[in-house]
Amino acid sequence: QQPVQSPQAVILREGEDAVINCSSSKALYSVHWYRQKHGEAPVFLMILLKGGEQKGHEKISASFNEKKQQSSLYLTASQLSYSGTYFCGTEMRDSNYQLIWGAGTKLIIKP
Amino acid sequence: NAGVTQTPKFQVLKTGQSMTLQCAQDMNHNSMYWYRQDPGMGLRLIYYSASEGTTDKGEVPNGYNVSRLNKREFSLRLESAAPSQTSVYFCASTPWGPSNTGELFFGEGSRLTVL
Numbered sequence: 001q002q003p004v005q006s007p008q009a010v011i012l013r014e015g016e017d018a019v020i021n022c023s024s025s026k027a028l029y030s031v032h033w034y035r036q037k038h039g040e041a042p043v044f045l046m047i048l049l050k051g052g053e054q055k056g057h058e059k060i061s062a063s064f065n066e067k068k069q070q071s072s073l074y075l076t077a078s079q080l081s082y083s084g085t086y087f088c089g090t091e092m093r094d095s096n097y098q099l100i101w102g103a104g105t106k107l108i109i110k111p
Numbered sequence: 112n113a114g115v116t117q118t119p120k121f122q123v124l125k126t127g128q129s130m131t132l133q134c135a136q137d138m139n140h141n142s143m144y145w146y147r148q149d150p151g152m153g154l155r156l157i158y159y160s161a162s163e164g165t166t167d168k169g170e171v172p173n174g175y176n177v178s179r180l181n182k183r184e185f186s187l188r189l190e191s192a193a194p195s196q197t198s199v200y201f202c203a204s205t206p207w208g209p210s211n212t213g214e215l216f217f218g219e220g221s222r223l224t225v226l
Contacts, residue, residue, distance in 0.1 A: 042215075
């Protein structure tokens with residue numbers, strides 16, 4: 001039931017692009033993305049809702065393919081501040097509004 | 112503006128001891144959650160409270176109890192700690208009610224080691 005995130009880890013040079021994927025075996029109602037820096041709490045990035053509505057507040061974009069039950073997070077022209085572990089949280093129909101979280105993707109940005 | 116405050120930040124227990132993790136939020140949020148985070152496992156929901164006076168089990172509730180003392184406070188109790196409960200515990204809250212999900216606001220975490 002836990003969504004699968006890929007890749008598990010990625011190392012980039014500053015300015016390069018990255019894509020992080022989140023796939024579920026069950027139909028999804030929404031997908032939530034968070035970033036966590038080492039030793040800190042997860043911080044909200046965005047929510048993607050079934051029907052295509054996207055909410056977010058950072059210069060990072062995402063897509064949500066309902067038919068494929070997957071979401072992708074796009075980080076373009078990465079900055080050093082993008083380093084951290086990215087988690088997707090998936091909400092399924094009849095999940096009683098609980099999120100099931102992926103294991104995370106560790107992103108390392110080098111100067 | 113403190114947000115979500117968890118105490119203690121660090122705790123070491125011996126097997127069989129009990130303890131309570133405290134969580135308080137000052138944002139007037141309806142829903143509150145307790146998660147544990149283990150390496151390679153992501154976040155797993157222990158218990159949640161959709162509103163004051165209600166609590167429900169999450170994915171991994173065994174060995175834990177919770178109390179939603181009022182709208183601000185949501186505590187997590189380990190009655191008889193076991194080494195398998197060594198983890199980082201996060202409290203979170205959201206202004207959304209039980210009919211929606213939205214941004215979660217997390218506390219800084221409580222690092223618990225059970226020897």
